[in-house]
Amino acid sequence: MSEIFSVERLALNFGGVHALNGVSFGAGKGEITAIIGPNGAGKTSLFNSISGFYKPSAGRVIFEGKDITRAPAHRRAALGLARTFQNVALFRGMTVLDNIKLGGHGRLNSNALSAMWYLGSARDEEMRLRCEIERDVIDFLEIDHIRNLSVASLPYGLQKRVELARALAMQPKILMLDEPVAGMNREETEDMARFILDIQEERGITVLLIEHDMGMVMDISSKVVVLNFGEVIGTGTPDEVRRNPEVIRAYLGAKREQGGTA
Numbered sequence: 001m002s003e004i005f006s007v008e009r010l011a012l013n014f015g016g017v018h019a020l021n022g023v024s025f026g027a028g029k030g031e032i033t034a035i036i037g038p039n040g041a042g043k044t045s046l047f048n049s050i051s052g053f054y055k056p057s058a059g060r061v062i063f064e065g066k067d068i069t070r071a072p073a074h075r076r077a078a079l080g081l082a083r084t085f086q087n088v089a090l091f092r093g094m095t096v097l098d099n100i101k102l103g104g105h106g107r108l109n110s111n112a113l114s115a116m117w118y119l120g121s122a123r124d125e126e127m128r129l130r131c132e133i134e135r136d137v138i139d140f141l142e143i144d145h146i147r148n149l150s151v152a153s154l155p156y157g158l159q160k161r162v163e164l165a166r167a168l169a170m171q172p173k174i175l176m177l178d179e180p181v182a183g184m185n186r187e188e189t190e191d192m193a194r195f196i197l198d199i200q201e202e203r204g205i206t207v208l209l210i211e212h213d214m215g216m217v218m219d220i221s222s223k224v225v226v227l228n229f230g231e232v233i234g235t236g237t238p239d240e241v242r243r244n245p246e247v248i249r250a251y252l253g254a255k256r257e258q259g260g261t262a
Contacts, residue, residue: 004029004206005174010059012045012230019045021230023059027174027223032200032207034217037227038251043210044086046227047178050208051083052076063174080173084163084180086210092152096162097130099151100137103169104129137165141195157188164195175199176208181216189213193220218242226251 006026012019019042027033035043048054050061052073061069068076082103090099138144141161151159160180167175180196181189193216199205211217217224218238226234226247234240234247241247 002029003027004064005208006062007046007050008060008062010046010049010061011057012042012049012054013057019230020049020056023227023230023232025225025232025235027206027208029206030200030204031222032196032209032220033223033225034209034211034221035225035227036211036214036217036251040229041227042230043227044178045230047083047176047208047210051081051176077170080171081176082167082170082172082174083176084160084167084178086178086182088156088159088163090151090159090163090166093150095148095150096143096154096165097133097138097147099162100133100147100165100169101129103166104133104171133165133169137168140168140198141165157184157191160184160188160192161195164192168199172205174206174208178210179212180209181211181213189216196220 003026006024008024010020010023023042023046025033035046037043045054049056052068052071052075056069059069060067063076063079063081068079071079091102134144134147138147141164143158143161143165146154146158146162151162154162164177164180177196181192184192196207196209197220200207209217209221221238224234224236224238224241225232226241226244228250233250234244236244
């Protein structure tokens with residue numbers, strides 16, 4: 001399968017700390033690629049470098065054949081990169097619907113004056129966006145019953161689903177999910193895994209996934225990339241990664257000894 005995205009020899013330094021050291025891998029179009037590794041391995045630093053929050057010290061980020069290494073975060077979002085965060089990053093005083101609509105506002109074309117007074121084209125665009133979100137995002141993620149509730153009133157699992165909905169409202173080509181099931185119970189985890197698979201299978205969206213739940217990672221991923229101390233120590237299918245001796249020593253073996261997930 002052709003790659004839609006890749007990083008090449010990516011490095012990121014904070015003073016004398018090497019958060020990333022020559023990281024290279026690619027993601028196939030329409031595939032789920034998981035990035036795993038111990039705490040402090042550099043996974044979120046990698047996401048921040050891909051999405052434009054951090055500026056790499058060296059290397060390149062390639063998206064659809066174009067070098068976007070120096071592109072600002074908002075430009076990358078406009079090109080089709082959307083992400084969620086390890087900690088819920090919603091506007092707690094706003095409703096579910098209003099939070100989700102923020103994800104689509106970058107696609108609106110109204111000028112500042114019409115938007116300010118909510119006239120003409122601004123009103124029409126806003127109504128079209130709302131209808132689109134209700135049809136393609138809210139119904140899809142089964143959150144119609146909470147769309148008018150304040151985000152602050154929701155349990156944690158539903159807040160994570162709303163954050164996913166906001167990212168989908170951007171109509172991404174690549175969806176970057178940073179620990180989407182962290183802190184969830186088993187039922188919530190199974191629901192989120194189902195939604196991620198539906199996003200990939202029904203919409204053809206490429207998914208980059210950071211996750212510590214190894215059961216979920218191995219069940220839904222097409223490819224797994226393993227980081228340790230800022231370097232790639234293994235890559236391949238879930239079965240290949242399971243059998244990789246270096247990965248077992250650095251990560252999977254330690255998890256087995258602990259009797260749980262990362």
